[in-house]
Amino acid sequence: MTRVLMYSPTRRADKGGVQRMMDDLERMLPDHDLSVRRMGPDETEETEGIAFHPTADATDEGTPTLAAIPKAASSAVNLAQVLRRERPDVVNIHFPTGVMSYFMGMRPFFKFKLLVSIHGGDVLRPTPQMKVHLPRFLRAADAITAVSQELAQTAQDYAPAIAPKLHYIPNGADADFWRPVDVPVIPGRIVSVGRLLTIKGFDLLIEAMKALPNAVAHIYGEGDERTKLQSQIDAAGLNARVVLKGHVSPDQLRTALSEAEVFAMPSRGEGMPLALIEALACGCPAVATDVGGIPDVLTQDAGRVVPRENVPALADALSEALSGAAHYTRQGARARAEAFSHTACYDQYAQLIHSLAARDQRGHAAE
Incomplete structure (x- = not known):
């Protein structure tokens, strides 16, 4: 079974669109022969996730400051321990920030593929320093997903070379759950x-x-x-x-x-x-x-x-x-x-993850 490690710097408890999409991926991807573990700043044994929360001065803007190097080193060791234990075939980063530099540094040692999923503010409204690092982060990804056409174009404007590995996959809702309830509409x-x-x-x-x-x-x-x-x-x-x-x-x-x-x-x-x-x-x-x-x-x-x-x-x-x-x-x-089915959305994610996992280290499909 293909192993996937999903990471986001946003807290699961925030309940925003990114977190809810990750909730759905975590729930639905196992139906596609994918084993999923989730990693983030507020994960606990209760959520069955993996806690990872590097200090802000070490990560948010890319390269750590001199004072932050010891903390960054500790975070790198922690991440290496997780990767050694989990052995993911694909790491899927949602809402990339400077934390991505840790994963980029670990990739040569653990041989995972890097899938970056962009959602909005990460690319449309980056901080000034993050804006400098963003083209490098996007180029480093083995594949990129964008939830809107505008977002995909903005990402490509930052790094034109990413076009062949950029995938537009819109968010989808569970139309079986999100359906009209038999209650009166309240005027106004x-x-x-x-x-x-x-x-x-x-x-x-x-x-x-x-x-x-x-x-x-x-x-x-x-x-x-x-x-x-x-x-x-x-x-x-x-x-x-x-x-x-x-x-x-x-x-x-x-x-x-x-x-x-x-x-x-x-x-x-x-x-x-x-x-x-x-x-x-x-x-x-x-x-x-x-x-x-x-x-x-x-x-x-x-x-x-x-x-x-x-x-x-x-x-x-x-x-x-x-x-x-x-x-x-x-x-x-x-x-x-109904045109934005969550089933169609997550089918596309599953297909992309399987195709990434099947590539050899040169980016070719495995024989």
Whole structure:
């Protein structure tokens, strides 16, 4: 059986799109004769993963500083011990950061193939120093997956030579689970989902709510911006109409999406937002900004795409959806989501991983 080690610097507990996609890969790839172990900063025996959390000054920006070298050496030893024990055929890094330099250094000794999966901010919004290292990291990969066409093109702009090993594999939702629940649609209900971060644009949705006096918005998720967003809600006097709901179970979220008249995604930047596909799968039409893979997903029979950071356009599109004047339907939303099947997505991942594992060290298919 082919052995896969999946690593991400993001915490499993953050419950963002990257983590949820990795959850699905971890669950589904074994059905394709792949043995999967997960590695990350908050893995424990309970999650059956492998903890690996190098210090930030040693890794986040590529080459360690002089003061960080002892810590970097310790992290390298820890990684070598894991690789010696697990003996992966393929290491799959999601959301590459400077930690990737450790894996690059270990590859000649442990002979694994390196699959890099890019998701959005890792390539679209790298730090200044990471931007310098990114072309080298991308060139070092044996294969690269990108969740949107925009992301694939941006990666290729950094390193044109990667084109032959770049694969567009959009995120997919489990349409068997994410389906309409038999509950009444609540007039005026808007639902939005995501980590509470500036990039997600929830401040723009709150601002747009001032122009929608008959609407109520429920925002699901947690993050560093919660206090700031709540202060904005308080200052605008919107406490009764904009509610930060926090994390809820998938069952509860599915019900919330089924009850909503419209799903809002006011993001300033995205890769291929799984939350959008899940909302559509629940039959909830969407209004979302023209970033990342959103235009690839949101066709006119499923919702409306609006310019990013344009509050009047966002408010107008939401008003249209709530008034019943929009041409898209709940049936159209569901049909569009079915084009982004998680089964098709993870079949492509499995095929790519098997093809990588079958290559010899010169990159040729094994005889």
